[in-house]
Amino acid sequence: MRWWCREPSCPRKSFTEQIGQIPAGARLTERLRSAAGRRVRDAGSTVVQAARDLGVSWPVVMNAFRACAVEVTDQPLPAVEVLGIDETRRGRTRWEQDPVSGKWQLTRDRWHTGFVDALHASGLLGQVEGRTAADVLAWLSTTPMTWRKSIRYVAIDMSATYRAAIRTGLPDAIVVVDHFHVVQLANKMLSLVRRRSTAEIRGRRGRASDPEWKARRRLLRNREDLTDEQFERMWNPLLDEGPIGQRLLTAWIAKENLRTLLGLARTGADHEQVDHARWKFLTWCADSGIPEVVTLATTVDRWWRRVW
Structure with missing residues (x-):
């Protein structure tokens, strides 16, 4: 509300009432601005979604988020091991x-x-x-x-x-x-083997009718996450497919051997058991003759001290 002064000698002429929650010239309360900033900072909402939910503009929410973020960024870093x-x-x-x-x-x-x-x-x-x-x-x-x-x-x-x-x-x-990235590297290797094998043997990109294309998602899943029926639907068609299927199954076994090796490292197994699993993984990769599998084994062996 704007007030007007009737005194002719008053230099200000008019003024507005203001409180802490509603400063002069403000159209929104400080409580609403703070709530908009906390939605993005603490609740994981996007700026667009918070603006829609609260009925305000994108710049208002973004400025409120910047103000709320300073409260966090100005605090000292917690102790980290x-x-x-x-x-x-x-x-x-x-x-x-x-x-x-x-x-x-x-x-x-x-x-x-x-x-x-x-x-x-x-x-x-x-x-x-x-x-x-x-x-x-x-x-x-x-x-x-x-x-x-x-x-x-x-x-x-x-x-x-x-x-x-x-x-x-x-x-x-x-x-x-971290073991997540090691397994991720093995899954990337599987996809590379599948694409290269299809291009070399079939002379084209993969199609939905190809057995290796149908099995592409199951190849990237962990063995324990596949039911027996899902495993058979992946394994048997690839086994009957010929060179493409044999390459993919060899690469898949290499990935599972690597996961077994990482599992032993996480559980703190004795060194003799871990060394045997490592030898099994490296030997299988070396004997596969598949460039992508050999590259995976070389990378894991180079970083082994950091993985273990």
């Missing part, structure tokens, strides 16, 4: 041309690097644009030295770039490879 580092894809790459040199320069990278508490529930600790060693070291340089010294382990995928950054920024931490 196991730091997780991984890449994530976000947005699109942006290039801009330098007006002086005429060269195109990368101004926004589609890849970001995230830092998380891999042991407790502290969640995301930080995120930087890029996935180079310099990007990782730039974020670590902003953290206190005492916080970095408290980190005992760093979990990464099989990235030589991240490993090099950890050796420099966290020299006392032990680098470990």
Whole structure:
């Protein structure tokens, strides 16, 4: 409500009432703004969805989220024993041309690097644009030295770039490879074998009528997650298919041998049992004669000290 002063000598002429929840010139209460920011920060809602639910505009919710996010980002980092580092894809790459040199320069990278508490529930600790060693070291340089010294382990995928950054920024931490990415690498190997075999033998891309195409999803699932009927529907048609089926089943067995090896490592089995499973996996891959399977075994063997 706007009030007008009837005193002719009053220099202000008019004024509005205001309280803490409704400052002068505001159209929304501070409680509504705070609720909009917390929806995005704490409830995992998108900015668009929060704006629709509360009947406000996208900029209002985004500004409210920025204000709420400062409350979290300004707090000191929690103590972390196991730091997780991984890449994530976000947005699109942006290039801009330098007006002086005429060269195109990368101004926004589609890849970001995230830092998380891999042991407790502290969640995301930080995120930087890029996935180079310099990007990782730039974020670590902003953290206190005492916080970095408290980190005992760093979990990464099989990235030589991240490993090099950890050796420099966290020299006392032990680098470990999380088993999720190891199995993911084996599943990628299976898909590569399937595509290459279909292209070489059939001379075309896979079709829905091909047995290897029908079994593509079951090949990527764990053996214990397949019922006996599902396993037979995957195994028998591939076994009767010839060279393509034989390659895929050989690669699938290599993946399952790797999962067995990782399972022993997680359960803390004795070294003799683990060494036997490792020998079985490496021997099977070497005897397969499939380039993708051999590459998988070489990669796992190179990183074995970090996996185990």
